Amino acid sequence: MENLNLVLPEIFISLSIMFLLILGVFKKNSSKITFNLSLFVILITTIITINETFSVSRETLFNESVVIDNMSSLMKIITLIGGFLVLVISSSYLKIFKIYNIEYPVLILSSILGMMVMISSNDLIVFYMGLELQSLALYVLATYNRDQLKSSEAGLKYFVLSALSSGLLLYGCSLVYGFSGSTNFDVISNQLNSNEYVLTFGIVFILVGLAFKISAVPFHMWAPDVYEGSPTTVTLFFTMVPKIAALTVFIRFLYVPFLNLIDQWQMIIIFLSIASMVFGAVAAIGQTNIKRLIAYSSIGHIGYTLAGLATASNEGIQSSIIYISIYVVMNLALFSCLLMLRRKDQYYEDIEDLSGLSRNHPLLSLCLLVILFSLAGIPPLAGFFAKFYVFKAVLEQSMFFLAIVGLLSTVVAAFYYLRIIKIIYFDKEKDKYDTDHSLWLKFSLTVSTILILLYFIFPSQLIEVVSRINII
Amino acid sequence: MNFPILSSLILLPTVGALFLFFTKDKDGNNLTAKYVALFTTVVNFLISIYLWISFDQSTSTFQFVEDRTWIEGFINYKVGVDGISILFIILTTFITPLCIISVNNSVKNRLRDFLIAILIMESFMIGVFCALDLVVFYLFFEAGLIPMFLIIGIWGGPKRVYSAFKFFLYTLLGSVLMLVAIISIYWIAGTTDFIQLYELGIDAKYQNLLWLAFFSSFAVKTPMWPVHTWLPDAHVEAPTAGSVLLAAILLKMAGYGFIRFSLGLFPVASEVFTPLIYTLSVIAIIFTSLIALMQEDMKKLIAYSSVAHMGFVTLGIFTLQQQGIEGSIIQMISHGLVSAALFLCVGVVYDRMHSRMINSYGGIVTIIPKYSILFMLFTLAALGLPGTSGFIGEFLILMGAFKDNFLVAVIASLGVILGAAYMLWLYKRVVFGKLVNEDLKKMFDLNRSEYVILSCLAAPTLFFGFYPDPLINTIEVSVTDLINMHNTNITSK
16 A cells, blocks of 8 residues: 555645635635635645655655655755745735635645646656646636736637647657657666657756756746736745746756766756846846746746856755745745735836835835845845855856856846846835735745845755765 | 855855845935944944954964855855955955045945945955955956946946946956956866865966966956056046055955966066067056156046055065065055045045145145145155055065166156155145145144045054064965966976
């Protein structure tokens, strides 16, 4: 008998989704209670995950198609916490747009479930199932503000392009299956060798599909439009949570089934990384909308994460995970600020709307200052350490070109972050924004900013947790 | 020594800044905030003086060392001082309170935020000079960009945005290569603690590239010709207190870095690249002196003179002679005092007339005599008149240079003449001559706080000019050992 306790989080969350759907259908005006219950569900799932899987070093289930190891449990916990925070700060935004419905939390929960399946997958089929579950939920979330043209456009764009990439991915999977005779990652890893040229196509197709999901250049085109059009809280979800799951799958693919083929994919990853870092930095300069700017900046940040993956070392993988964890916190903080730019039930999302913010809202501006300098990677803020670990791993492998290009693109990226700071601090002030924000929004902003600011005092803790992850 | 005296030096200004952060911000003359900031920095100055008194001058080992695990198995938070760094710490703690007194007239809005920025800046600057680990050094070195960017950008002049960006991006661009070098050193030598690195030495085949990476950062910060262009812009636009910090302390980080890292860690490469440094230094001395002659703007003139003076400093460091290096350190300290004073002098007239242009002044000697006397003193110190600290530095540097390379020394000496030319001409045009403008008659002489600041700067300038022994005694052993270490490394490699 399998030890079902290990997948208890997934089981619990799927049962809860069904229950919440039924509750929503049969009970009138149940959005509030659904919201609160979903928060509760995520909380319980997190606790179960910590309890049941955190100490497991590596176990497989269901004919080795699901794997529970240090990486999967850590990434699930980050996903769940990210999902919780997104949900908790969404409600006031949704209420203003009158889309405070039961579907929202249920969709978030289902996409989280899909991601958890992805994170734990050790099999092509299980992986694809998880991927589609989360993607379908995300398509609907992108169009969630259906009365707005941009939101519908975002959803449609995301759907079409994402379906295309899923097709490529699936084709790649079938090629890999054809060459190895199995869908199981471990078996594939033993069967594959680098002599088969057609197999390279399979790998490339899979990598393209995955690169699309994490929006790495040149498969990033959807990101700015989708990020801009989606409701802000959904954009927040997009930039944080699916990236974690996609990154985990990326790591898993590269370092379990394709480990022996490292010569084939290493150059691809280096290229993706450099292209994302440079393009993300350059393209963000001309943006006027904050959400679009964040889209480009997230492309750049994915480039740094990929730089860690390109090293083919445990340090590299760990540094990528550290990077994405710190990035998630910075993103949460940035979006919390964005959600505070509200005046008379209208949200503002142009960079110009930040003009002279420091006069009227000194504390909010100070938080933004810290966040933006951290995103730019200036010490002693957390963002610096994220980059530092990545480049430490990259330089260990003597990949000087990657490191130097990466660091030079941080200088370019610093320019557009500085531009925002300039607008906040040096420019003329505008009208005041409302200050009656929900407690949760203030909480998430305060906590994430303090984490960013004071990370340098206790840098070892995060490393300690992450250093348990040894994939190779 | 159990009490963490260096950490408290680093932390105290930040604590003061935190305290200010929680006080209420009032517009106008916020005296409470000013007193808090002043109190913090004065206490810090007294601590640093205590540090100097209890410092043992007879050894070159690092003293007051604190060593704590910071990132498990990778970096230790390690701070300590030797004869070279202690002087820079005292310079920092000495200049900062003067900056805070000077904000009276130049900063009109958001005084509290300005003081917070200055205090945090002080923490970072002291950190740079204390750090005994490359990563810790880099952290403080880079972190200083944030408050300085804000100081120039928020409180600066009309072109402040351009200058702030230029300052930030130039410096960042230089520094990222240093970060690559620091991480590479970790993988080559297995540590970033530079006491250990001094002992281990770095393999000669890596040294040239690493040296260049460090050079790219320090050359921008020094600033050396041709990457000096950010400095005049930053100086002109920054508020007086910002210019003072920039000229007096920030520029010295690079000189300190050259001595500490380029000489200490990469002895072989330093020999290789000495001609490069000589060339750039000589160009900086002659070329920027000529530029300074042509300036219409007083602040710009002094900014270019800073570039020229820093040219002397880099020249002196790479002579690799006892006199040269000692001279460079003294020149840096002296330039810290004198350029700070000159910027404050410009600030004094700017606050009254709101013009920095030389041609809007003239014949003010009869109107504000006290000011004119002090301004003259600092002008003479800047051109290195015997009896001022500027003389000691330049003289020792040139002595070192003559020992090493006759031609370079001769050309550099021409720079001294040019220095005298542009400084005296500046003084003549501003202070003497006919009264060009009736409005100038309304100017009033130094008020009490300005008088205090300028006298505080004048006293050490004169004192060390006549009696430089306290400085030389402090640095002597450290410099001798640095050179010995350098020579043994060269011969062993």
